[in-house]
Amino acid sequence: MARITVDPVTRIEGHLRIDVEVTGGSVQKSWASGQMWRGIEVILQGRDPRDAWLFTQRFCGVCTTVHAITSVRAVENALDLEVPLNAQYIRNLILIAHAMHDHIVHFYHLSALDWVDITSALRADPVATSRLAESLSPWPYNSVQAMRATKAKLESIVASGQLGIFANGYWGHPAMKLPPEVNLLAVNHYLQALEYQRKANQIVTILGSKTPNIQNLAVGGVVNAINLDNQATLNMTKLYQIKDLFDEVLAFVQQVYIPDILAVGSLYPEWLGYGAGVKNYLAVPDLPLDTAGTQFDLPGGTIMNGDVSSVKPISRFGDEYFRDSIEESIAHSWYDGDWSRHPYEEETVPNYTDFQDDGKYSWVKSPRFNGEPMQVGPLSQVLVGYAQGHELTVKWVDAALGELRSRTGVNVGVGHVQSTLGRHAARALRCAIIGDLALKHWGLLVNNIGSGDTDIFNAPVFPKGEQRGFGFHEAPRGALSHWVVLENGKIRNYQAVVPTTWNASPRDASGKIGPYEASLLGNPVADAEKPLEVLRTVHSFDPCLACAIHTLDVEGNEIAKVRAL
Amino acid sequence: MPAVTVFGLGNILMSDDGLGPYVIKVLEAGYEFPPEVEVLDAGTPGLELSTILEDSGALIIVDTVRSDSAPGQVKTYRRDDILKHPPAQRITPHDPGLKETLLVLELQGETPPEVFVVGVVPASVEYGVGLSDDVRAAVPAAVAAIVDELARLGYAASPRDPPAEPEIWWERGP
Numbered sequence: 001m002a003r004i005t006v007d008p009v010t011r012i013e014g015h016l017r018i019d020v021e022v023t024g025g026s027v028q029k030s031w032a033s034g035q036m037w038r039g040i041e042v043i044l045q046g047r048d049p050r051d052a053w054l055f056t057q058r059f060c061g062v063c064t065t066v067h068a069i070t071s072v073r074a075v076e077n078a079l080d081l082e083v084p085l086n087a088q089y090i091r092n093l094i095l096i097a098h099a100m101h102d103h104i105v106h107f108y109h110l111s112a113l114d115w116v117d118i119t120s121a122l123r124a125d126p127v128a129t130s131r132l133a134e135s136l137s138p139w140p141y142n143s144v145q146a147m148r149a150t151k152a153k154l155e156s157i158v159a160s161g162q163l164g165i166f167a168n169g170y171w172g173h174p175a176m177k178l179p180p181e182v183n184l185l186a187v188n189h190y191l192q193a194l195e196y197q198r199k200a201n202q203i204v205t206i207l208g209s210k211t212p213n214i215q216n217l218a219v220g221g222v223v224n225a226i227n228l229d230n231q232a233t234l235n236m237t238k239l240y241q242i243k244d245l246f247d248e249v250l251a252f253v254q255q256v257y258i259p260d261i262l263a264v265g266s267l268y269p270e271w272l273g274y275g276a277g278v279k280n281y282l283a284v285p286d287l288p289l290d291t292a293g294t295q296f297d298l299p300g301g302t303i304m305n306g307d308v309s310s311v312k313p314i315s316r317f318g319d320e321y322f323r324d325s326i327e328e329s330i331a332h333s334w335y336d337g338d339w340s341r342h343p344y345e346e347e348t349v350p351n352y353t354d355f356q357d358d359g360k361y362s363w364v365k366s367p368r369f370n371g372e373p374m375q376v377g378p379l380s381q382v383l384v385g386y387a388q389g390h391e392l393t394v395k396w397v398d399a400a401l402g403e404l405r406s407r408t409g410v411n412v413g414v415g416h417v418q419s420t421l422g423r424h425a426a427r428a429l430r431c432a433i434i435g436d437l438a439l440k441h442w443g444l445l446v447n448n449i450g451s452g453d454t455d456i457f458n459a460p461v462f463p464k465g466e467q468r469g470f471g472f473h474e475a476p477r478g479a480l481s482h483w484v485v486l487e488n489g490k491i492r493n494y495q496a497v498v499p500t501t502w503n504a505s506p507r508d509a510s511g512k513i514g515p516y517e518a519s520l521l522g523n524p525v526a527d528a529e530k531p532l533e534v535l536r537t538v539h540s541f542d543p544c545l546a547c548a549i550h551t552l553d554v555e556g557n558e559i560a561k562v563r564a565l
Numbered sequence: 566m567p568a569v570t571v572f573g574l575g576n577i578l579m580s581d582d583g584l585g586p587y588v589i590k591v592l593e594a595g596y597e598f599p600p601e602v603e604v605l606d607a608g609t610p611g612l613e614l615s616t617i618l619e620d621s622g623a624l625i626i627v628d629t630v631r632s633d634s635a636p637g638q639v640k641t642y643r644r645d646d647i648l649k650h651p652p653a654q655r656i657t658p659h660d661p662g663l664k665e666t667l668l669v670l671e672l673q674g675e676t677p678p679e680v681f682v683v684g685v686v687p688a689s690v691e692y693g694v695g696l697s698d699d700v701r702a703a704v705p706a707a708v709a710a711i712v713d714e715l716a717r718l719g720y721a722a723s724p725r726d727p728p729a730e731p732e733i734w735w736e737r738g739p
Contacts, residue, residue: 040578040692042692043578043692043693043694045739046739047739048739054734054735055578055735058576058577058578058608058609058735059578060609061576061608061609061610061611061613062609062610062611062613064608101613105611105612105613109612109669110612153672157672164668164671164672165665165668165669165671165672191672191673194615194669194673197612197615198615198616198619201613201616202616205616210605211613211616212607212608212609212610212613213606213608490739491739
């Protein structure tokens with residue numbers, strides 16, 4: 001038996017630590033641990049609820065927008081405050097643009113190199129690479145010249161003796177299986193993706209007036225003044241700029257991201273069989289179509305035990321099924337006590353001990369839904385949509401499954417999507433689905449403005465006494481919820497139950513393991529010193545943990561600690 | 566495209582890690598900048614940083630730095646200091662920091678040639694709003710280092726007379 005610890009030390013404080021015990025070449029036991037306290041909510045106590053979103057969007061530098069929007073939704077829910085249609089559409093467009101940016105970055109820049117071998121790309125033939133690309137997609141930027149340029153760039157990096165951004169990869173690892181041409185194509189698309197993630201982010205900047213940390217929100221709506229004849233406000237020029245950017249990013253998703261996922265997927269079919277883990281799925285509805293949040297363009301709900309026929313919808317802001325089913329356990333988390341409580345009733349009192357395999361071992365709490373661990377993220381959202389017959393989801397999923405079946409000869413079904421590779425595929429499909437919906441919501445906004453409605457804000461009124469509310473958002477990493485208790489117009493309690501808390505949760509009071517932990521069981525590990533397969537499965541969730549510190553390390557020479565005992 | 570972008574990195578909710586945004590607010594209150602200069606509180610972005618980095622001729626960054634030196638020490642670095650060590654293993658979307666983003670842009674041949682980092686060694690990066698005394702005392706020196714670098718690059722800032730009150734909204738009590 002070998003024990004492997006993957007413990008990144010990339011910033012002053014720790015992030016995510018993964019421990020696995022490997023016997024006979026596969027993982028038999030696993031622990032996921034958040035190495036930094038997430039007690040940020042305490043800072044909000046006593047503050048003005050109208051300012052909460054300014055603070056919550058600083059929870060995390062990658063997820064700024066999502067914490068901002070979820071916070072205003074929570075306060076609006078506590079006040080029973082509807083927001084004007086224009087505000088819903090503008091928020092929706094920001095959410096979609098942010099998510100498309102985030103998904104593209106996640107696949108190409110944060111996880112593709114788990115599957116793509118840079119050193120193998122050096123052996124590729126640019127002509128064959130271009131020909132292969134043109135057989136997969138009509139994308140116009142896959143020319144022989146482009147592939148030659150990418151290969152030359154890689155050669156110059158290797159010749160310089162330093163791999164630059166590609167240092168510290170597991171190059172030449174036995175689990176790397178793509179042919180050289182596919183590797184070169186992927187490196188070329190890694191570079192192209194940099195441009196398209198920026199275009200998606202530009203949309204957030206236009207509507208949010210600044211990124212990171214948008215400025216245009218308010219409890220009750222948005223502050224984007226609408227006047228089609230005024231240069232300084234939201235006008236037709238800006239609206240068309242936004243549409244052009246969405247068109248470009250969506251084309252990239254449809255013609256590059258999805259074909260790449262299918263190409264990689266069909267060459268690693270065994271990874272459709274690893275990494276399922278917890279097969280309970282939770283997604284919240286998003287992209288509201290009305291002022292109160294009772295109709296949505298992305299469906300939410302739960303699926304238990306991987307059985308799509310068990311789907312139960314979550315259908316509106318303030319949904320009771322969602323509200324009443326959630327508790328967080330601290331049985332194995334570094335907090336004082338051993339309780340399971342509803343987010344409204346929680347307190348955050350840290351009590352650090354050592355890493356105890358059978359005791360407390362994480363700063364992450366264990367959220368549970370009617371007592372069960374749940375997986376959240378694009379896979380959950382896609383499965384919940386598919387189970388409810390959501391038209392766009394069914395269209396994209398069926399097309400992808402058909403393509404995988406014809407390429408692999410395996411009868412790929414919805415069951416195979418519940419896997420490490422399935423999480424990547426679902427993220428790409430979700431990106432295409434929300435891209436289609438971006439164009440729809442852009443049209444809804446333009447038509448609504450065209451009908452003469454320029455309302456953007458309903459002023460909040462804070463009554464005396466106590467109000468409770470929660471807001472949710474189907475964020476890039478899955479179901480995010482903020483829970484707020486107001487008292488006499490001030491915040492008395494605030495809790496954020498974030499997607500990575502669901503997925504990275506440690507064991508709970510009854511010993512049930514969390515989604516990361518469950519997904520690692522049975523994973524192969526070819527080389528304990530280089531646990532690439534562990535990273536593949538963990539990365540497929542798109543972990544976003546500690547979320548906070550940005551101390552620059554100039555003097556150090558640090559890499560993730562991997563200890564194999 | 567701005568000729569120079571001055572940006573602060575860090576988290577205002579993590580005590581001394583909020584140094585970068587704090588210095589930006591003090592700069593904005595104390596100086597007026599030529600139109601070619603953009604001044605920005607960037608928070609703690611991951612690869613989103615590439616948008617800022619790519620769209621600028623030169624960069625001046627203010628951030629806390631990990632160092633064995635005493636808290637409150639101001640240390641400055643140039644481009645090659647930052648790039649000389651390899652990047653870390655990727656685990657989460659936060660791992661692409663400044664170094665990684667510069668390396669990715671270098672791959673595209675788009676890194677700004679002038680990169681200047683003004684770093685302050687933190688005393689505490691615990692949860693909480695507000696700088697430690699050591700780090701707060703270093704703010705004038707950090708501001709001066711940025712102003713000097715702007716002058717060196719040919720885009721001198723002019724002091725406001727009288728200076729405005731810095732808008733440190735996060736330090737206003739609940």
